[in-house]
Amino acid sequence: QVQLVESGGGLVQAGGSLRLSCAASGRTFGTYTMGWFRQAPGKEREFVAAVSQNGFPTYYGDSVKGRFTLSRDDAKNTVYLQMNALKPEDTAVYYCAAGIMYNTYRNSYAYDYWGQGTQVTVSS
Secondary structure, eight states: OOEEEEEEOEEEEOOEEEEEEEEHHHHHHGEEEEEEEETTSSOOOOEEEETTTTTEEEEEOOOTTEEEEEEEEEGGGGEEEEEOOOGGOOOOOOOEEEEEOSSOTTTTGGEEEEEEEEOEEEEE
């Protein structure tokens, strides 16, 4: 079993930045692909970013590519999502997830463990 605890969400003005953190405990952290998803009210859960178990490569959804950066620090059992140039359409609950997979990192069903979510609100 893996437990994921997220932090770093909040309210930010359009054009600003936030960094989300996801601290993991339980089973061996380095064996898992780590992903970030987001969900706005009334919308489907959307893939944001993922990083493989060895730290490379990373993958990004088209809507965040060039603005968001995902990284992992296995020594701290933590993954980060650096979000820059935020837009109002980035407003959502952001979820950290962990799983073991080959090429299904964009699919939320591929992940076995989820954090509680953290709210990100971007004002215009």
